[in-house]
Amino acid sequence: MESTNFDTTAFRQALGSFATGVTIITTRDSKGEPLGLTVNSFNSVSLDPPLVLWSLAKSALSLPVFREAEHWAVHVLSSGQSELSTRFAMRGEDKFAGLDVDAGVGEVPLLKDCTARFQCKTAFQYDGGDHVIFVGEVVSFDRSDVAPLVFHGGKYAHATPRTEREGKPRRPYLGGSFNDDFLGYLLGRSHFKFYGRIKPLLKAEELSDEEFYVLSTLTLKHEMSAEDMDKAMRDVLDEAGHEALDSLCKRGYVSQKDEVFHLTDEGSRTAIRLITSAKAVESTVTERMGYEEGAVLKSLLNKLLDTLDPEAAEMWEYEPN
């Protein structure tokens, strides 16, 4: 086969535009030592007989072992397993150190908490340029509903199913107006609807929205200078924030010393009570929308906040002692 004069980087980049899942393929060597590597060239081949394939670089340290292996297992990683993926992409390291594994067909080590696992018997091996293509017959598999890890453009990504009505306005007659295609509308309405569930908790504690905001801000840092408080409240509460701070001081929830504000024990107890209840509200909402998508939503909102308010990210970098 002739080789072309492709720009290797550009070729890699173009291949990276094909979004894939991420797998770890494991086996054992002749001495019984576990070994494995991160692979995204995995693919299905045939349903009957059940066949899958993946390709292994001829430069990989694990090549001689896989060439001889009778069995291997493919683990489709879940969205929370990117660190495991990075660990198994290291060359030759002791990748299994500290990992709790099960024994699969042919004593192949099986990793836990994956989205799916396929235990395979080597069926064919083909030469594939600088890679060897392994085809395996699936002898056993299992799966879960946990969202898979995605790899796209050289980066890990989230897989979120699109809603059926995506792109279609909720009320077609509002097409073109400030409706559910407008970020401000979606954020605003979600905020009010979500916050509506928190408000009864505040009422029970006789706290205003502004007081709750200031109280929860102070729980993040334990103590804040007047300047930091100003920054945290800028464009969010402004004057109303200062009134709330005064009121919390009067109620004994916050105390001030040398221009530094901090929560009193009473303030901390109230804040913790409220935040625990508010987290329970969050759980009921994310349970309904799906925990995985709740996590994606938070990740995107954090990205939006970094875009709109880059200073805030710097402010919270400081670790409370």
Ligand SMILES: Cc1cc2nc3c(=O)[nH]c(=O)nc-3n(C[C@H](O)[C@H](O)[C@H](O)COP(=O)(O)O)c2cc1C
């Ligand atoms: C997301 C991702 C996908 C990868 N896919 C493959 C692949 O399909 N085939 C391959 O040979 N290497 C692939 N690698 C690289 C190997 O995991 C890496 O070279 C590893 O160090 C090989 O281990 P070994 O040398 O100990 O055998 C991938 C790495 C990452 C991070």
